[in-house]
Amino acid sequence: MSEQLLLSNIRNVLAQLEETIIFELIERAQFKRNDIIYRPGAFGPALGGKSLVGFHLFEIEKVHARIRRYTSPDEHPFFSGLPEPILPLLQYGENPLRPNSVNINNRIRPVYEKEIVPYICKPGDDKQYGSSSMCDVTCLQALSKRIHYGKFAAESKFRSDPEAFRVLCADGDREGLMKLITDPEVEARVLERISLKAETYCRELSGEGGNPKIDPEIVVDIYRQWIIPLNKEVQLAYLINT
Amino acid sequence: MSEQLLLSNIRNVLAQLEETIIFELIERAQFKRNDIIYRPGAFGPALGGKSLVGFHLFEIEKVHARIRRYTSPDEHPFFSGLPEPILPLLQYGENPLRPNSVNINNRIRPVYEKEIVPYICKPGDDKQYGSSSMCDVTCLQALSKRIHYGKFAAESKFRSDPEAFRVLCADGDREGLMKLITDPEVEARVLERISLKAETYCRELSGEGGNPKIDPEIVVDIYRQWIIPLNKEVQLAYLINT
DSSP states (O other): OOOGOOOOHHHHHHHHHHHHHHHHHHHHTTOOOGGGGGTTTTGGGGGTOOOOHHHHHHHHHHHHHTTTTGGTTTTSSSSSSSEEEOSSOOSSSSOSOOOOOOOOOOHHHHIIIIIIHHOOOOOOOSSSSHHHHHHHHHHHHHHHHHHHTHHHHHHHHHHSHHHHHHHHHHHTTTTHHHHHHHHHHHHHHHHHHHHHHHHHHHHHTTTOOOSSSSSSHHHHHHHIIHHHHHHHHHHHHHHHHH | GGGGOOOHHHHHHEEEEHHHHHHHHHHHTTTTGGGGHHHHHHHHTGGOOOOHHHHHHHHHHHHHHHHHGGGGGOOOOOOOOOOOOOOOOOOOOOOOOOOOOOOOHHHHHHIIIIHHHHHSSOOOSSSSSSHHHHHHHHHHHHHHHHTTTHHHHHHHHHHHHHHHHHHHHHHHHHHHHHHHHHHHHHHHHHHHHHHHHHHHHHHHHTOOOOOOSSSSSHHHHIIIIIIIIHHHHHHHHHHHHH
């Protein structure tokens, strides 16, 4: 089995992404909601009808596409129509995934903009549009990577018991598949680890004697309510569509 | 005195930037040195003779310039020839700085590429050019912001004792100015806080029972050897040139 597919390895990558996600959520929570940055057309025609965050994300994805980000099997762009890489293609070693086009970024972006941002930020407008948008772009990219790692988890689980998965996939039994990919003990451990990290980071970030910038429980809740369920959705979509 | 200039406020911003810098250094240290990404022309003519990191940084700065990053008095680009902002200009409130064009990014980049990267990363090439370059761009931007905050510190110190500063500036007495802007107690406290944060983050990031990704003492040393001295250089340049 290729190294990328070992479950322990996947969990390491996910654990590292946790740092980025927690860190960026805390950063974003410094600023108010600034709803205007998510409203298409709000900044005039120079943004091609996009919202500020949409425009910013698209421009950053164009840069990243050119330096070859989206040729990696664990990266998924939010936009289509990106330019070709200008770096020679990298040999990534064997790609353990079956060919697939699963990409749920068009679900992740509204969840982030309409549910997560209002959950972590105070209502209002502090005019920090650029800084808020910086956090949003980094956060969306980290969330997308974290959630689409479900493909590797699914492939790994599939290979550990191909027969059971083949039967459920053939029947299109989503409920049965969901049960088979769910490990409540692992999920509980993830949430515990998130809680520990969030506690530490929120305390650290608050400086000498300040209040924590974000309630650590909110971070745990974001994992529980959105990140873990969306990750399992990716797993299902991958299993059913390959 | 404008709010942006209060020393306590400056120190808060600097403390927040510390998180970003420590975090990105730890991220970058996951990858090997990958010297090729700093070599101009190494990736062929598509990068316009630039190194991969130079090209990447320039492209990101072009995006950020369009969303108005460099109109803020605490942001300094590495490149000239950036496009105009496409967002309407923001009223930043009173800019407390005197007009100045101090920008030492052309010092910061070689320090980072030639001294800091070799200090934190294992020698060798792991082909993770894109990921390494992502860390480098974020790190360079955070270092630049942290170091150029010296302007606010200098202005604030100047206003607390204008006569003493005016005499030294008129004489071009760099040594005397350096003495006047240096507070060894504050520096010791900064290094202590960095040490505490680095300890926490390196431990957290190492996951369950793993080795720390980077020796916390290295982070403290980067502050001691490069960040604090460069910050004081900005202070001097600002005082002498305005």
